[in-house]
Amino acid sequence: MESVLHMFKQQSYDKRDKWKLDEKDVHINLNKILGKGFNATVCAGTFNEPNISETKSSFNFLTKKSFLDVAIKIPKDFEKENVETFVRELDALITVESHPHIIKFFGWILYENTPVFVLELGTISLLEYSKNFREEKEKFPHKNMLSILWQISQALIYISSKMMIHRDIACRNVLLTDTNVAKLADFGLCCHCNETFIYQATTNKRLPYKWLSIEAIVDNIFSEKSDVWAFGILAYEAYSFGAIPYSTLTCEETLEFLQSGSRLEKPAEAFETLYELMLKCWEKEVEARPKFKDIEKYLRIMLENETFKYGYLALDHSSSTPQEL
Incomplete structure (x- = not known):
């Protein structure tokens, strides 16, 4: 495992490292399994997300903690062949950054020498x-x-x-x-x-x-x-x-x-x-x-x-009909 972890760290670079979270801010609940796939298990967890809010003084900032329920994605076997898969997924999540219809990626941590993802929790x-x-x-x-x-x-x-x-x-x-x-x-x-x-x-x-x-x-x-x-x-x-x-x-x-x-x-x-x-x-x-x-x-x-209004996502209604694609 140490050699595999070393290989992962060798592939790391600044952009990935910027998404590494403090392990103290993440708690993993291994007793609450949300799902199991071929390559990974997803558990429930919590993340104390730091939020920076400006105080009355423009020169001082107060860091607060925002307690969030999250999903933790843990690779089943972090062996050599899975390092590439993990790095590819990490790079994809970093590239995607933020979109209202893509699950939010908070970052990653090392858990028992295995890199794991901290993700937005769906219902x-x-x-x-x-x-x-x-x-x-x-x-x-x-x-x-x-x-x-x-x-x-x-x-x-x-x-x-x-x-x-x-x-x-x-x-x-x-x-x-x-x-x-x-x-x-x-x-x-x-x-x-x-x-x-x-x-x-x-x-x-x-x-x-x-x-x-x-x-x-x-x-x-x-x-x-x-x-x-x-x-x-x-x-x-x-x-x-x-x-x-x-x-x-x-x-x-x-x-x-x-x-x-x-x-x-x-x-x-x-x-x-x-x-x-x-x-x-x-x-x-x-x-x-x-x-x-x-x-x-x-x-x-x-x-x-269908004259359907979806929540806060406003649609312009008209009498149009779907055109041939």
């Missing part, structure tokens, strides 16, 4: 939120779900502007606050792309196969448009009460199904116009898929037509 995942309506389908929140998709599209426009590809867009990786503000999370597979906005994977990592586009499966090629494909799968999940895509098919059968031109059926709760968007996201030809800025506009017009 519920979009996956669990959707599943909650399986027994009460008549209460499915159509307008609110549409708003959630719109919020996520805003986050993905921002990520794309940073020349980044998320690669793990799924309902399980969207968290909701108690006021249903959507926050995109889990940047463990996120990567920076080249000037052509393409990332060619060279190693076989554990990837969310049934959320992957055809070119990602066959050629290991990722781009904004492969994230667009995954966004379509996320929309399918959200409107089908958290159903697993291609649930009756193996991975090999899924690829054959897609290459034959077949696609997932319209969820019963989805508007026809929303299903049309899903199908556009699943176009075989990469260039035929919309960009996230197009998706955001399409969803915004759908919201306007």
Whole structure:
């Protein structure tokens, strides 16, 4: 472990070090597990966030502590092969900085010689939120779900502007606050792309196969448009009460199904116009898929037509209809 930690420290640089928190300000509650993934466990915790407030004297500052409930992401095995993954996620979180629809990153600490992330705490995942309506389908929140998709599209426009590809867009990786503000999370597979906005994977990592586009499966090629494909799968999940895509098919059968031109059926709760968007996201030809800025506009017009006002996020209402993407 010491040699692995040394390797991580060797890869550290000033920008990462600036996000290192004081261990005394973070408490980890290992008895309260919030979730478990393939590479990490997420626990509850608290963070005493320092806030600087100016006093009456312009030359003096008073530091106060703000007590926050947070999520602590702990790698399961911090071995050599996981150092690169951790550093990539750390760099992605630093690059993202701050966005209203991306989970907030407070910083990182060393816990028992393992670097861990201190993150904003969500109330519920979009996956669990959707599943909650399986027994009460008549209460499915159509307008609110549409708003959630719109919020996520805003986050993905921002990520794309940073020349980044998320690669793990799924309902399980969207968290909701108690006021249903959507926050995109889990940047463990996120990567920076080249000037052509393409990332060619060279190693076989554990990837969310049934959320992957055809070119990602066959050629290991990722781009904004492969994230667009995954966004379509996320929309399918959200409107089908958290159903697993291609649930009756193996991975090999899924690829054959897609290459034959077949696609997932319209969820019963989805508007026809929303299903049309899903199908556009699943176009075989990469260039035929919309960009996230197009998706955001399409969803915004759908919201306007529903005359739905989402909290503090004001929308300009009109009689527009979604245009063909």
